[in-house]
Amino acid sequence: MSSSSVLSLPAAEGITEPEPFAGPDHPMRKVTRGVAFDGAWDAERASKVAALFDSMAADWSEDHVNPTKAAPIRDGLERGGVPLDGRWLELGSGTGAGTRVLHDRVRSLVAFDLAAEMLAHAPGELAPRVNGDASCLPFGDDSFEAILMVNMLLFPSEVDRVLAPGGTVLWVNTLGDQTPIHLPAEDVAEALPGSWEGTTARAGSGFWASLRRTD
Ligand SMILES: C[S@@+](CC[C@H](N)C(=O)[O-])C[C@H]1O[C@@H](n2cnc3c(N)ncnc32)[C@H](O)[C@@H]1O
Secondary structure (H helix, E strand, C coil): CCCCEEEECCCCCCCCCCCCCCCCCCHHHHHHHHHHHHCCCCHHHHHHHHHHHHHHHHHHHHHHCCHHHHHHHHHHHHHCCCCCCCEEEEECCCCCHHHHHHCCCCCEEEEEECCHHHHHCCCCCCCCEEECCCCCCCCCCCCEEEEEEECCCCCHHHHHHHEEEEEEEEEEECCHHHCCCCCCHHHHHHHCCCCEEEEEEEECCEEEEEEEECC
């Protein structure tokens, strides 16, 4: 039987409440839960999600690459007990909001996204960019010591497969529970196979959760 636990740390300084934006009835919230808990993902859905983000790529960085949204990523790197000297994979890296924070703090980094246009607008000099679907990752078992997901759908079995034993999942929602692609820290731990433990904290307008498998 799996049993996971997530300890809440004090909020970082300077947190802000996110504006009401995407509550539990947001269509992407339902997709997020369906993917994480029921494997509700197929080629048709992948194609629709890729088209959606491709259409937003040109303007994405204007709204999503800023210090407030980067705050939970920075705080998670500082207080989440993450392996900075490890190999990192960023899933759903988009136009590089996470990549810009991570690239010079970790041993190595691969930026991975479904939407080719999102990747095309990411800074290619900071990390190799790989276009593909996180439901079937083109990496071997145990390839990374850490996986970052910022406002990204959770594909539990693939995350678990490519993560090396003792590795860390760093989950970030930059608008907290107002993020369209949102799962609370406890639900991330529950959706992943096996037992996990870690920490979570609010920072900026969002939160991070750092989780390590314990079985
Ligand atoms: C809400 S955006 C977040 C982008 C970036 N992390 C940020 O915070 O600015 C979600 C990203 O996940 C990507 N994505 C969605 N489903 C994916 C999948 N199955 N495999 C890889 N990337 C995916 C989308 O293309 C999009 O770039």
